[in-house]
Amino acid sequence: GQNIDQPTEMTATEGAIVQINCTYQTSGFNGLFWYQQHAGEAPTFLSYNVLDGLEEKGRFSSFLSRSKGYSYLLLKELQMKDSASYLCAPMDSNYQLIWGAGTKLIIKP
Amino acid sequence: GAVVSQHPSWVICKSGTSVKIECRSLDFQATTMFWYRQFPKQSLMLMATSNEGSKATYEQGVEKDKFLINHASLTLSTLTVTSAHPEDSSFYICSARIGTSGDTGELFFGEGSRLTVL
Numbered sequence: 001g002q003n004i005d006q007p008t009e010m011t012a013t014e015g016a017i018v019q020i021n022c023t024y025q026t027s028g029f030n031g032l033f034w035y036q037q038h039a040g041e042a043p044t045f046l047s048y049n050v051l052d053g054l055e056e057k058g059r060f061s062s063f064l065s066r067s068k069g070y071s072y073l074l075l076k077e078l079q080m081k082d083s084a085s086y087l088c089a090p091m092d093s094n095y096q097l098i099w100g101a102g103t104k105l106i107i108k109p
Numbered sequence: 110g111a112v113v114s115q116h117p118s119w120v121i122c123k124s125g126t127s128v129k130i131e132c133r134s135l136d137f138q139a140t141t142m143f144w145y146r147q148f149p150k151q152s153l154m155l156m157a158t159s160n161e162g163s164k165a166t167y168e169q170g171v172e173k174d175k176f177l178i179n180h181a182s183l184t185l186s187t188l189t190v191t192s193a194h195p196e197d198s199s200f201y202i203c204s205a206r207i208g209t210s211g212d213t214g215e216l217f218f219g220e221g222s223r224l225t226v227l
Contacts, residue, residue: 004152033216040200040221041220041221042115042202042204042218042220043153043202043218045216045217087152087153096155097155097216099153099155101150101151101152102152
């Protein structure tokens with residue numbers, strides 16, 4: 001079956017760095033998306049990885065290892081506004097996104 | 110980035126009534142739109158894939174007659190919750206992808222519609 005595994009909740013301090021890990025199992029693979037979702041709002045796109053390696057975009061970076069079925073989202077210089085849920089969503093062979101419950105990130109001053 | 114607009118943002122209705130939610134792609138044409146439902150603290154659940162000019166493809170367990178989807182144009186898809194009941198209360202979100210079905214294009218989400226059925 002298809003499965004996403006992310007920590008349910010993480011806590012970090014403002015200004016620090018946090019890494020959110022995601023392991024996945026899908027029927028086929030066409031890349032992996034990371035989305036940010038603030039409470040009560042729709043998800044917003046953060047990154048897309050289809051090849052192995054690290055993609056850097058400002059304070060956010062995303063890493064993918066297809067052979068390990070593993071990805072992580074790295075957030076640097078954390079700000080209070082980064083408090084949100086972070087959704088790891090791989091795309092299967094039918095180009096469908098598979099959604100997990102996400103990781104709730106709590107930023108403390 | 111591209112903009113997807115969803116309306117209404119909030120809706121409260123009485124049990125047994127029908128509610129229509131609109132999803133519009135404002136600055137691009139979307140041949141494919143997706144409808145999701147999300148309960149508190151749970152993941153997004155894909156309800157159906159809406160294809161312009163053809164019938165929607167529903168996920169297993171989603172009632173076609175209860176959740177009517179119409180995608181009459183390249184910029185508008187609608188979800189109608191018919192004979193709504195309190196258990197239908199949820200956050201409904203649409204998304205659209207630029208490009209043709211099968212492309213690994215980025216998904217753009219609407220703002221979401223929070224439905225409360227009394």
